[in-house]
Amino acid sequence: MLIVMDKDATPAQIEAVVAKIQGLGYVAQPIPGGERVAIGILRNPGPVDPALFLDMPGVIQAIPVSKPYKLVSREMKRADTLITFPNGLTIGRGHFVLIAGPCAVESETQALTIAHAVKAAGAQFFRGGAYKPRTSPYSYQGLGEPGLKILAKVRQETGLLIVTEAVDTDSLKLVAEYADVVQIGARNMQNFSLLRQAGQVGKPVLLKRGLYATLQEWLMAAEYLMAEGNSQVILCERGIRGIGEHARNLLDLATIPAVRRESHLPILVDPSHAAGRRDLVAPLARAAVAAGCDGLMVEVHHEPEKALSDGAQSLYPEQFAALTRDLATLKPGGWA
Amino acid sequence: MLIVMDKDATPAQIEAVVAKIQGLGYVAQPIPGGERVAIGILRNPGPVDPALFLDMPGVIQAIPVSKPYKLVSREMKRADTLITFPNGLTIGRGHFVLIAGPCAVESETQALTIAHAVKAAGAQFFRGGAYKPRTSPYSYQGLGEPGLKILAKVRQETGLLIVTEAVDTDSLKLVAEYADVVQIGARNMQNFSLLRQAGQVGKPVLLKRGLYATLQEWLMAAEYLMAEGNSQVILCERGIRGIGEHARNLLDLATIPAVRRESHLPILVDPSHAAGRRDLVAPLARAAVAAGCDGLMVEVHHEPEKALSDGAQSLYPEQFAALTRDLATLKPGGWA
């Protein structure tokens, strides 16, 4: 934290700030400048609230300096995190992965039909929700445990690994039993109780960016998972609220190089929730790969018009197959 | 839903849209206009996904018409909802209330000191968190049940009713036992499992607006509570993410008249979280009252520089007392 004083601040005002810093147990270091004095706060173990100083006489700014995340930071761990599964698959830099499947598991036939199709097109992971967070209480909420059993069957029949969402602490344990990767959805990115327990389930966690979360807030959510001992965290950009109506969300691909710089964690992209409509999915998917992401998560449905949720942003299996052929020309996972 | 066709759409394209609507089990009503045809979708029981139609040939727009909320809507229930407590206090239109207290309950002494002060200044409710959702896993997370016991003591000693937050389904039951009003925080506005269970606890629920939620999403969250049978829902505007750094959040006072128009539920305002710094609280609080809200929730702390969370946006007790005197001149609860 750096406290910037008014150019006409009196020595007594400066002294009061120093005293307050010391009173909080930190070290104060005044820095005389050309026109004004600034005072650095050192040895603070965690973030300091800028507003604690903003109403002191003579103070005009209080600027946070340290970033609040630790375990997730590249500064703490230089090497890229790689997450390796029992079947030998790896998620992380240089190991591009494709996760595909329907928004929700609706039936065994539906899931298996789609799973076989996406596997044939090159996917290594199957996605599908057994529990669905829905904006309306009247919308389809998922099959629950029977949906998880269908996912287990998909894995058994196809060899695809399973990514599926835990929407609350009640269902988390069950989800973690069945899933290879537990997904935390955008609306739960700051559900700290869920994060804390997900940090303890012993399975990799895919953490979607919150609906309008900054990169820092997102990394702090990942910090919750890691602080509980789970180092197998995968970030997934899915867009934030944009303006106008041309897309459902605004995909923020600058997070890919920015996450690389700030953190060692893998970063995937979900173009489907950003698009919100089928015709935008492929351009955004290609863009994400060219920007250098570590993998994609794409919604696919063989009968999207009958889908119980998000059908309109699901690709047809043949569209997904065409997309994967396009992606193969874009050096997936190979951008420095 | 209204499907708008390209001005050069062919009869076959129009027919295909009509057929798709009918295939979904709804009624299609073509509306020939001057330049183009539009097709209304009637008799749909819930919202229809616009994107289902957007990639059909000849379709250029799909416009939702019905609003998705029912129980919370003014259209469904014309009379303002009033929530009356055993001690005779009422929350709702024409019954202005003041909720005040610290961000977090830290100790019995702290809570009682503040409670006596805010009561003397005119508050009827005491706020204070025993469970705190924090962006960083390293920040203070609240006292838990001992904090709830302190709140019970506050009620017993001062007669103030208690508003306190449930951060997850694990703590909800306990919170509901101790609280007079259960608060659902901004980060949990779309924690649907929590909402559903909070709809069953038999206590009034104060639902904060989500971090960047539209009015419609907020009302849909309230719909979750009401759909479980809880009609005692109180909305609380607390600002959404703004731009620049002059305030912590951007207080959206237009929600007050807009909620009045769309819904029968009471609407309070929390100026403290919008402000983020002490000197902005009073102007925003006065503005909220003049805009016609049904009450305020204000953070107050007698030693804010020692507060374990959000101290910098807490008023000193004497500032809160001065504010309540100012508010009294602003016709609280009396604007048509």
Add this chain to the structure above:
Amino acid sequence: MLIVMDKDATPAQIEAVVAKIQGLGYVAQPIPGGERVAIGILRNPGPVDPALFLDMPGVIQAIPVSKPYKLVSREMKRADTLITFPNGLTIGRGHFVLIAGPCAVESETQALTIAHAVKAAGAQFFRGGAYKPRTSPYSYQGLGEPGLKILAKVRQETGLLIVTEAVDTDSLKLVAEYADVVQIGARNMQNFSLLRQAGQVGKPVLLKRGLYATLQEWLMAAEYLMAEGNSQVILCERGIRGIGEHARNLLDLATIPAVRRESHLPILVDPSHAAGRRDLVAPLARAAVAAGCDGLMVEVHHEPEKALSDGAQSLYPEQFAALTRDLATLKPGGWA
């Protein structure tokens, strides 16, 4: 500017940053902390681009410290700016003013009818555009000079002072001849050529906040006006783009106390453009007054359904009169 180094930065990396700062002609001051080194940049005459340092090895952050505005800042001039007109009226702290009138001047009859009505209700200034910036080239663009002549007539007949907008440098001189206050609209807040010339016209300028401008960008636009020698600048908050559809713009009333703190300039509020619909205008107007603004600018039309622009957000004259009576109870201009 403060350059924060990686905790493992080498002495050579730190030295390279120091050398770069010195190469730019500034003074570098290393600040050793507990865990890492930061380096202050001193004696820089203007803002330094943080990105100049961000790709240097060992640098993890570059944080601007100085605020870029000078003439507009409270730090430079402690006393509130008061703008006094030949007829004795004053705009500025403690001198609450009401500006009212139609969006656009449409005819002499229209203008005079409305002017007499708003004067009777207590307005001191008449607003009305002779030149209108419109999102569509097919919308009404204003009467041009004949509109200005009508405004002159309004002043002559009613004694109201005239606020009217200059939309470009071509019309600026003419507008400045007729107007008592020249308005710069939200879309032109960063039209720097217009700002520069408006700084030279010798009339007070009312500068609306840009469509999505931060407080700092807004003050920098005012700095353009002042840098040309015009010290008679009036800020006007009118809301920024919000989310959802319940209002046209999101009125940001925290700018009132924040402008007070950062600047000596008067700040008015336009509730009409924030509201976008008649029924939201009065609540937002009352809120702005209670928050402590120095005046309001309100759209009024006697036949809004026939207005050539923005009719739907215009109050009827009798609504405006009722509003002014309400405002009188809210201590206009009297909040500390």
Add this chain to the structure above:
Amino acid sequence: MLIVMDKDATPAQIEAVVAKIQGLGYVAQPIPGGERVAIGILRNPGPVDPALFLDMPGVIQAIPVSKPYKLVSREMKRADTLITFPNGLTIGRGHFVLIAGPCAVESETQALTIAHAVKAAGAQFFRGGAYKPRTSPYSYQGLGEPGLKILAKVRQETGLLIVTEAVDTDSLKLVAEYADVVQIGARNMQNFSLLRQAGQVGKPVLLKRGLYATLQEWLMAAEYLMAEGNSQVILCERGIRGIGEHARNLLDLATIPAVRRESHLPILVDPSHAAGRRDLVAPLARAAVAAGCDGLMVEVHHEPEKALSDGAQSLYPEQFAALTRDLATLKPGGWA
């Protein structure tokens, strides 16, 4: 426009809406639904203000149906617009172009050095500002006409075509004399006087997306240009204000397929202003090409640390050359 009535609207209320529509000179068509009545407005020549109806008794929504743009729309002109220059170069679908150069023209040596480098790397157009819109009045504002003369020299020596910005109507004519493509910057996207005159200069115009403009507002700005007779309009996405600090702006690549669908105009992407820092430029540039844009505009400087503006987001010539080699593998201009 579709007016949606309350489910309990009376026949008299419905009749009043119909009468108001007819009074405005349009045709009203009531559409009885299952639960409520809606009323379509037909034969309106331009957009209708929804708010005109929102305060009528019994009205609960007013939904715009027609899009306001005409000349720019794909519906009006099905074929992609191609802009061909005297030297045979074309901008438009299937003709990928590279525009590169410094933010500002600083000297003949600087401009020629960079021009030769970007030409060698494959650029066909040179960019560089002689007039610079700057947030601060104290920042470098460009060389003016001497800068334009340098640009002419660049064209003469290298054969590169020139893209340069007109910041106001005063400089527009001069800029149009020297430029092959006149650029309108983001801050001027709704400077309607400038747009109108730029529609008359007889040169292609590159129109950047406004700082926080919706796709519709952007297309309406293009409509201004086309309404004056200029059919040679090129759109350029450059990002809108995002959240957090990881990038300068949030690049919105969904506009590429969305513009394709809505309009026949070419769409380029400027990754430099979105990035704001050198290390983000290449990932965003690659993403834009993979998403299917018609060209890129990239800032390049051989001595960025000495640049008078935006140095920190400028690529070194060798970085630009490496980028163009990467882009060549991404099927530039070749995505369906």
